[in-house]
Amino acid sequence: MSDIPSIELPSALIPADGRFGSGPSKVRTESLLELGVTGSSYMGTSHRRPGVRTVVGAIRSGMRDLFRLPEDYEVVLGVGGATSFWASATFGLIEQKSQHLDFGEFSGKFAKVVAGAPHLEEPDVISSEMGTHPDPVPNPEVDLYGLTHNETTTGVMMPIVRPEADGIVAVDATSGAGGMRVDPAQFDCYYFSPQKVFGAEGGLWIALCSPAAIARIEKIHNSDRWIPGFLSLQLAVNNSRKDQTTNTPALATLFLVRAQLDAMLEVGGLDWAVDRCARSSEIVYGWAEKSDFAYPFVTDSDKRSTNVATIDFIDGVSADTIAAVLRANDIVDVEGYRKLGRNQLRIAMFPNVDPDDLVTLTEAIDYIVERI
Numbered sequence: 510m511s512d513i514p515s516i517e518l519p520s521a522l523i524p525a526d527g528r529f530g531s532g533p534s535k536v537r538t539e540s541l542l543e544l545g546v547t548g549s550s551y552m553g554t555s556h557r558r559p560g561v562r563t564v565v566g567a568i569r570s571g572m573r574d575l576f577r578l579p580e581d582y583e584v585v586l587g588v589g590g591a592t593s594f595w596a597s598a599t600f601g602l603i604e605q606k607s608q609h610l611d612f613g614e615f616s617g618k619f620a621k622v623v624a625g626a627p628h629l630e631e632p633d634v635i636s637s638e639m640g641t642h643p644d645p646v647p648n649p650e651v652d653l654y655g656l657t658h659n660e661t662t663t664g665v666m667m668p669i670v671r672p673e674a675d676g677i678v679a680v681d682a683t684s685g686a687g688g689m690r691v692d693p694a695q696f697d698c699y700y701f702s703p704q705k706v707f708g709a710e711g712g713l714w715i716a717l718c719s720p721a722a723i724a725r726i727e728k729i730h731n732s733d734r735w736i737p738g739f740l741s742l743q744l745a746v747n748n749s750r751k752d753q754t755t756n757t758p759a760l761a762t763l764f765l766v767r768a769q770l771d772a773m774l775e776v777g778g779l780d781w782a783v784d785r786c787a788r789s790s791e792i793v794y795g796w797a798e799k800s801d802f803a804y805p806f807v808t809d810s811d812k813r814s815t816n817v818a819t820i821d822f823i824d825g826v827s828a829d830t831i832a833a834v835l836r837a838n839d840i841v842d843v844e845g846y847r848k849l850g851r852n853q854l855r856i857a858m859f860p861n862v863d864p865d866d867l868v869t870l871t872e873a874i875d876y877i878v879e880r881i
């Protein structure tokens with residue numbers, strides 16, 4: 510990376526907003542301004558008092574509306590993000606044995622946490638080539654199926670379909686939730702961190718739980734298994750019912766989630782978001798398919814994520830150089846996921862990203878490639 514060609518993009522090739530990162534992702538400037546305007550009335554006040562609890566309550570009802578949750582589903586929140594939720598699920602959602610679909614860095618991580626837990630049986634781990642996804646395989650010994658709606662590291666999405674089996678369905682939806690269609694009847698626990706599609710900050714997890722998931726949490730809580738209080742899902746459920754979290758949350762994160770939800774619901778909710786992501790993905794994949802030097806990494810078009818595009822480049826056209834030139838022009842975070850080790854760019858197409866900005870981005874890449 511010592512010699513980045515100095516290419517200054519013409520102003521017509523600079524997107525209005527240059528943030529295309531897959532997480533933390535573009536935060537709406539309007540939400541930040543709205544937070545600033547609260548001045549002394551919100552930030553720095555107690556999370557056990559109405560000011561903050563009203564925001565938590567609005568998140569819980571906003572998620573219910575956005576995902577059209579059945580009346581008996583509950584929205585549960587906790588501190589620590591999806592990674593923390595994996596630990597909580599290991600203690601409080603898996604009874605004995607789980608099955609995990611491993612098709613990228615994130616989906617594999619949950620399986621690794623479970624595999625290390627002395628109180629659980631060895632999990633079933635079903636892997637597939639990077640750029641594809643496996644399907645769950647019903648197994649009568651399995652009491653939790655761990656799916657991933659969108660594998661952020663590879664740009665692969667999978668439809669959420671309940672396997673024909675007993676066992677609850679827990680879905681890591683961290684970069685899918687809010688940008689992809691999902692039927693609540695197909696999951697028991699749909700959990701995510703809000704710094705991807707929801708354009709907020711990290712440090713929080715939100716889980717949409719069916720009655721079966723709530724019952725599972727209660728059953729394990731009442732067993733003799735030791736569960737650290739911080740990771741207890743039962744405590745999270747109890748606190749969420751009071752519009753609180755077990756320990757202190759980041760108030761700005763909560764505010765930004767609420768603001769994002771309001772904005773999404775106002776323009777049409779999940780239908781709007783799904784349409785917008787579909788349009789964006791047509792722009793990016795369509796451009797790559799027509800290009801002489803770029804092509805979508807995921808070969809099966811049905812598995813191509815509408816939220817995160819992974820685009821490979823031919824030998825001789827360095828994705829790293831393109832990313833570095835873009836960065837020098839304030840267009841940031843399109844670098845590929847390192848551990849995949851490909852000559853690749855990764856581009857977020859979350860609802861906050863303007864499809865017009867993606868058009869401009871593809872034009873900017875064409876301009877750069879002509880000159881390197």
Ligand SMILES: *Cc1c(COP(=O)(O)O)cnc(C)c1O
Nearest residue numbers: 590591592615661683684702711
């Ligand atoms: C980002 C991401 C995570 C990790 O989220 P944290 O908030 O950092 O714990 C987990 N799963 C998926 C699919 C992700 O995209």
